[in-house]
Amino acid sequence: MAASARTEQQSRLATLFGGRRPSLTSVLGGVFVALLVAWLIVNLVETPSDFFTVMLIGITTGSVYALIALGYTLVYGILQLINFAHGDVFALSGLFASTIVLSLLGLSENTSPIGIAGGLLLTLLIVVAFGLLVNTSIEFIAYRRLRNAPRLAVLITAVGMSFIVQNISLAVFDVNFRSLPPLISESNVFKIGSVTYQWNQFFAVLATIPVLLLLTWLVRSTKQGKGMRAVSQDPDAAAIMGVNVNRTISFTFALAGGLAGVAGLLYLIEFNIRYDTGFELGLIAFTAAVLGGIGNLTGAVLGALIIGLIQAFNEGLGWAAPGSDWTRSIVFGLLIAILVFRPEGLLGERTPEGQ
DSSP, X not given: OHHHHHHHHHHHHHHHTTTSOOXXXXXXXXXXXXXXXXXXXXXXXXXXXXXXXXXXXXXXXXXXXXXXXXXXXXXXXXXXXXXXXXXXHHHHHHHHHHHIIIIISOOOTTSOHHHHHHHHHHHHHHHHHHHHHHHHHHIIIIIGGGTTSOHHHHHHHXXXXXXXXXXXXXXXXXXXXXXXXXXXXOSEEXXXXXXXXXXXXXXXXXXXXXXXXHHHXXXXXSHHHHHHHHHHHOHHHHHHTTOOHHHHHHHHHHHHHHHHHXXXXXXXXXXXXXXXXXXXHHHHHHHHXXXXXXXXXXXXXXXXXXXXXXXXXXXXXXSSOOOXXXXXHHHHHXXXXXXXXXXXXXXXXXOGGGO
């Protein structure tokens, strides 16, 4: 009877875990998630107003990360290439935006609301054009000739381009941080008790949602999007079917560069930026893309929001929070954990290589 009961229990466990007994890593992962949830619940009970305030900050930060992560995931979906220079294109675009806003247009908090709106819209258009020009130039100069080269050569080139773009930013804009005056209203979108959410924070979220919807429509419903998906699956077969592979890849890099430009301006509105900001944020956005399932647009946004929340909770909660000194270790520890427990990411599809 005892042996029969033990066999039945093992059978149920096997059914629960897809025909396999749970491994030690799966058990450890489950324990870690349970501890994390318990920690969040305790902080919610101890200081509910701080918890929700920090959560809103995390959503805002995650929205900016999402725009950078979308650029990573677009390029990877086409070429299986991690364009490490993407974060530096984001920083360069943000610094370029600061020059346009402050030196060219001369916007300040005393400018009329219509002038601010028009100036920011003009800056957005210019910065998007600048980002896509820089990114397509990188693709044409550095990556196109390595299309059939070994993966390691392309990876080293991507790292090299990251340092090149970063040093261009340093040479042109020096080492100082750039920031903008409060151009977006700091009045409250809503206030519930002591929890407030301001328009200058909500602005990043408002920008991310239509960008994701537009990208999803473009990739799924347009002729250019179908070409992108065809090149992603098999470039040679796509070429035989009449798809211009080089033009499609250049279009993808242009799209990613435009996203970097949007992210650079939004980050500049909310925070300050300098030449090396893109290196760290690029790695964080890359982690977000892997977490959500690199190559998946919705997954990139989901992963970025999760990373933004993790960073905000770690740096803003009071009870047993490690603090800002541990943010990088936690984020990249999460990257390692995802690669170990679920390499395809939260919304990614399991491939034969990942099984």
